[in-house]
Amino acid sequence: MVGKNITVLVFLFLILVNCDIQAANENIVVAGNIQRIDKPLLNAVFGRRLQHWDDGTPITVVVFPRQHPLHIKFCKEVLGVFPYQLHIAWDRMIYSGLGEAPVEVEDISEMKIILSSVPGAIGYLPETEVEGNPTHIKKINIVRGN
Amino acid sequence: MMLRVMSKTLVLMFSGIVGQFFTLDSSHANTFMHWHGFLSQGYLATNENNLFGNTEAGSIDFRELGINASYRPYRRTRLAGQIISRTAGKSDTGEPDLDYLFVDYSAYSQNTIGLNLYLGRVKNPFGFHNESRDMIFTRPGIILPQSIYFDRVRDLALSSDGFQLSSEYRLKGSYIDLRAGYVLPRLDSGTEVSLFRSDLPGDLKGKPLLVSRIQYSTTDERFKLAYTHFDFNAEFDFPDDSVGEIRFVPQIVSVKYSVGILELLGEYARRTFYFKNFPLPEKQIGESYYLQLQFLLSDSWKIVGRVDQFYADVNDRDGSEFAQQKGFAVPAHSRFARDYSLGLIWSRGNWLAAIEHHRVDGTGWLPVQDNLDLSKTERQWNMWGVMLSMRF
Numbered sequence: 001m002v003g004k005n006i007t008v009l010v011f012l013f014l015i016l017v018n019c020d021i022q023a024a025n026e027n028i029v030v031a032g033n034i035q036r037i038d039k040p041l042l043n044a045v046f047g048r049r050l051q052h053w054d055d056g057t058p059i060t061v062v063v064f065p066r067q068h069p070l071h072i073k074f075c076k077e078v079l080g081v082f083p084y085q086l087h088i089a090w091d092r093m094i095y096s097g098l099g100e101a102p103v104e105v106e107d108i109s110e111m112k113i114i115l116s117s118v119p120g121a122i123g124y125l126p127e128t129e130v131e132g133n134p135t136h137i138k139k140i141n142i143v144r145g146n
Numbered sequence: 147m148m149l150r151v152m153s154k155t156l157v158l159m160f161s162g163i164v165g166q167f168f169t170l171d172s173s174h175a176n177t178f179m180h181w182h183g184f185l186s187q188g189y190l191a192t193n194e195n196n197l198f199g200n201t202e203a204g205s206i207d208f209r210e211l212g213i214n215a216s217y218r219p220y221r222r223t224r225l226a227g228q229i230i231s232r233t234a235g236k237s238d239t240g241e242p243d244l245d246y247l248f249v250d251y252s253a254y255s256q257n258t259i260g261l262n263l264y265l266g267r268v269k270n271p272f273g274f275h276n277e278s279r280d281m282i283f284t285r286p287g288i289i290l291p292q293s294i295y296f297d298r299v300r301d302l303a304l305s306s307d308g309f310q311l312s313s314e315y316r317l318k319g320s321y322i323d324l325r326a327g328y329v330l331p332r333l334d335s336g337t338e339v340s341l342f343r344s345d346l347p348g349d350l351k352g353k354p355l356l357v358s359r360i361q362y363s364t365t366d367e368r369f370k371l372a373y374t375h376f377d378f379n380a381e382f383d384f385p386d387d388s389v390g391e392i393r394f395v396p397q398i399v400s401v402k403y404s405v406g407i408l409e410l411l412g413e414y415a416r417r418t419f420y421f422k423n424f425p426l427p428e429k430q431i432g433e434s435y436y437l438q439l440q441f442l443l444s445d446s447w448k449i450v451g452r453v454d455q456f457y458a459d460v461n462d463r464d465g466s467e468f469a470q471q472k473g474f475a476v477p478a479h480s481r482f483a484r485d486y487s488l489g490l491i492w493s494r495g496n497w498l499a500a501i502e503h504h505r506v507d508g509t510g511w512l513p514v515q516d517n518l519d520l521s522k523t524e525r526q527w528n529m530w531g532v533m534l535s536m537r538f
Contacts, residue, residue, distance in 0.1 A: 056221045
């Protein structure tokens with residue numbers, strides 16, 4: 001009985017891990033409940049230098065763990081920052097009191113739940129996870145400016 | 147209302163997984179308390195002289211513990227505080243210290259401009275490393291470049307009580323960050339030792355000071371340029387009721403540039419002292435600089451090499467005049483220090499381990515508290531250090 005449970009757990013775990021590894025090969029997009037964001041503002045948001053949106057709603061930045069392939073891909077390809085540089089910037093914020101840590105989630109489904117239920121939340125997802133999503137998570141278009 | 151309830155439920159549901167926040171007050175569904183902390187334990191050994199303990203025999207009297215919280219009672223208002231316990235030989239006893247505790251009010255936040263006001267005890271915007279200097283994950287090794295980030299006098303540099311303003315101007319591909327404050331300095335007997343080279347009988351009274359730093363950074367964080375300017379004024383009441391005046395103006399230029407796995411970082415500091423009614427020269431200029439090269443070997447490993455130079459007085463770089471004035475009771479080598487260091491750092495997740503070696507010529511920044519008889523210090527000395535750290 002115990003053995004069977006473990007097999008099921010391992011199987012589920014492998015599916016989850018596999019999903020995320022597959023996801024790492026996909027196009028990754030910024031996700032949340034706004035339409036678009038300027039690139040400098042996006043970096044300020046993920047660098048935790050910006051604490052709330054225009055209307056005063058606190059920004060909740062949602063990320064995968066630091067070693068997660070999607071996180072590394074997002075840092076390099078979307079933000080254009082080496083992950084370690086972003087992490088040092090976060091640590092400097094957290095341990096000087098000048099900013100808050102991002103919220104870390106373990107997998108895509110957890111990311112979706114927080115993005116769809118916490119006002120002001122922003123994160124990132126593989127593009128296929130946002131297309132045709134029944135919840136109100138939107139792909140946020142990045143405005144690169146002139 | 148519905149959203150608030152939902153988010154609170156979810157936050158509670160996920161707080162077990164995320165493990166970093168929980169709600170304090172049921173009326174604020176969207177306000178989380180973030181908790182973080184760190185524990186670091188070092189081992190230092192020197193062949194001559196003592197640094198943070200009796201290191202000539204090898205010492206574990208180097209420990210840094212910290213715990214902090216950040217809480218948002220209102221949408222634009224946040225409270226943040228941190229307590230640190232730092233043990234470093236005789237210069238730091240491990241007594242818990244309120245590192246910072248302030249209200250952060252987000253006054254303005256638009257696409258291109260952000261403005262925050264801080265009230266309370268806030269970390270000083272001093273160079274690149276001061277604001278999170280006691281947390282090894284954010285600094286380049288076991289000890290910071292001592293020529294600029296003196297560990298024997300910390301209180302003046304660490305944090306101060308008052309009002310600070312922080313503004314950010316976001317440009318295309320870069321941003322400018324300006325911090326300015328009007329604050330009261332934190333002073334201790336170590337400050338006196340640093341200003342006068344001895345703990346004189348009398349009282350040091352700090353006046354409010356201006357602190358400022360302007361920083362330019364590219365959004366990819368690869369290039370940073372900063373200028374720090376402090377203007378510290380104090381009075382000293384001698385036991386005979388005479389009053390001395392001190393003005394201390396440290397200025398720092400900081401530059402960081404990284405390409406791929408390579409990061410080059412340098413800071414240059416000039417410390418100008420003005421003394422009135424003191425048995426000291428009216429003006430003295432100290433100078434410090436370091437150049438550091440860092441190689442990222444992989445996601446977890448990096449090598450850091452550094453040359454760090456300190457001069458107490460630019461008009462007496464070898465300290466010979468000073469030694470002569472003191473009748474050679476204080477050695478000339480206590481007025482300068484050149485430190486070559488090489489370190490290896492491993493970090494993964496919430497763990498970090500570091501090992502480093504220093505070859506030092508001079509004792510300019512050596513803690514006086516650990517070397518009470520300066521005449522017994524050696525000019526050439528080496529240090530080996532190991533540190534283990536975890537954060538949460």
